[in-house]
Amino acid sequence: MADKPIQGEKRVFMTGNEVVAWAALAAQADIMYGYPITPQNEIMHYWTRMAPKFGKRFLQTEDELSAGFTTLGGVLAGRRAFTATAGPGNTLMQEPMSMAEMMRIPSVVVIQQRGGPSTATVIYSQQEVTMTAYGGNGEGFRIVYSTGTHQELFDYTIKAFNTAWKYRFPTFVLGDGYQAKMRESLTIYDPQDKGMEMVKTEAFIGKEPVNGIKEPNHIRNTYNTEEELFDVLAKYMEDYLKIAPEIVEYQEFDCDDADLVVVSHGVVSRAAKGAVQELRSEGYKVGYFRPITLRPFPAEQLRAVADKTKTLLLVESAYGQMAKLVKDAIFGSTVAIENLFKPGVGITSEEVVDKVKGLL
Amino acid sequence: MAKTWKIALAGEGGQGVQSVAEIIAEAANEEGREALYIPNFGVEQRGGVSVAFLQIGDNQIGSPKFQKADIVIALSDRAVRRTRQYVDEKTTFVYDSSIEGIEDDLPKNAGRVLAIPAIEVSKNELHPRVFNIIIMGAVIKSTAVVSEDEAKTAIEKKLGYKFEKNPELRELNFKAIARGMELVEKAQ
């Protein structure tokens, strides 16, 4: 068996799907369960080539329902298990992930968003925000990281395993088809070399007896009475709200004196960043805000920005899915809201610049 | 090199535009520059026009695709029509001079329009298999995103195992780079 997958730090140039496979290896993931769907397929392709060298496993399932539920089985067995999907596969994935919410199963799912609704395109979108953050018949007891660069894809895939196992909520890395397929540079590393410890996993079921005594565990997602369910959910909500401030991540710059702040997430934030920098260099008072966690959402932080500025320009490759999260977060604010929505289509900094100039 | 170069390469499947983009991107990355390459990969990738979007700069690249390119290279009639949308007055639009029936489709708004006989040179002078390397030469001449030497190193890295067995292939490839650069120089 080979040593650690990554020795020291290494600058590499690869596709995002390859990055995810490397990150899962670096995070000491034990097993991947998956079902083919574009644009996430190469995560499986790289995993199935590399993982066996390090004693890791893979199961190709019959569909995404099965990929999700087998992943939950793997996690219940105490393994760092994960899956990856996109689009219609993400739709099916919501059933197992709602069970993960109900049973606090620390599953990790990587989503590479593609066009929607339905089969739409295999290319790109940011149209799986609502579904990833709040899908299933539940309350959105999940954690969603929206990445924008390959470095983040690597960092947050590793982090997702730790977040999931530390807080016991299903955790998602929300990428997209662009990130999946593009090549750019990043530095990969072994987390332990950087002093990052992987959070220990623990079997829910299938534990060895202790001193010859086996204490069986009974876990369920069904409750008999309304009150019984309410009590469970109230506790989950309390837990979630308590940990949310620890989990929330965001980026902002140039917001203090800004007349307008561009709000975007994921790969679109690259365009927004370039646009804000360019506009600043031309003397426009423009700021940048980007939620990294879409769930929990950096509500307080965005509210503070909304209180300072006159206009928020919401930019996303969807018809307002991030916008819903934003409006919910800043409810009561009198800040003006403008939109640049391009569902299923990439957004360039030129477009953002033009839009801002039209507004200011 | 302060600016970020935006390059769109388009051709028919088999013309090797994706591998050209990838090699150039890797060469730039090797030098410590920021490079981002993304292929179009719609359902149309089977039997459609293949477009490679390549950006190279000194700072982190913004959005993966772009609206207007600094240089567009179109290698078939369909590629010419498909890539007109990436052209503005700052764009150098390069197409193969053997493509027929596109006179009316060439972008009128391009900064420069250059016709290069890459297909002809590859067929009659070098070898059809190095057509994409001629194109690579054309790209690096048009943009100076990587030097000729760096391009050669990248090719060596990619195809070195083939050169081991057949050193003539190396010569052919390096010659193709030089010819590609020349073609652009002459066309200007």
Add this chain to the structure above:
Amino acid sequence: MTSIPQMPKSWRLETKPHKFCPGCGHGLVLKALGEAIDELGIQDKVIFGCDIGCSLLAWDFFNVDTVQTHHGRTTPVVTGVKRANPDTICIAYMGDGGGYAIGSQHLVNAAARNERITAILVNNCNYAMTGGQMAPTTLPGMKTETSPYGRDIKEAGYPTQGPEMVAAITRDGSYVARGTIANLKQLKGYFKKALENQMAGNGFSFVEALASCPTNWRTNAKDTWNFVEKEMPKYFKVGEIKNPAEKEGE
């Protein structure tokens, strides 16, 4: 020996008497399964997964590690467990709707992949938990809430022959049988063989158990038993369909 009213050791005493309706076949199936677990001495290694539908009522039935899942999804959940921890002995416990309708793709593919798990499917000819709708196993002419004039085979096709299907799509190493609560000793024997097949690492094992549902059948004790003993086996043939152990001995 099974007639004495003694609970299997693997049963969880705190949750007895159990929650199934009077006359329900689940209790008997789980008794046979409990005894099989006892006799094999595998209680500490068993992962018991149960479906939605009446089978979910078994979520705290045994003193074994148990996970209650979604409708039809027990097969993939325990498959995931087994793949991640092959030292466990995994049982997927489901009803006919879960196995043959909503989760049929999981049953088919787990069988095709020869997953080292044991699937146990309780066939009582209807969706019982949801109030007695037509199931894949509802017999021709049988009345249910969604086939009030009787199952019309022209409209609804013929009942699913589950074990026969599983036997047809599996190759070497799989164990397939159909038992009945009318013969608990035999049923227990099938469960034991199915579990032993998994423990030997041979492959997928599948046992369908014919069971009663007087609540939804709206039958009295005599008619219930008559239906289980006489009517169901006419269509669902009881016996071993595939046994790798026997094949080796040939």
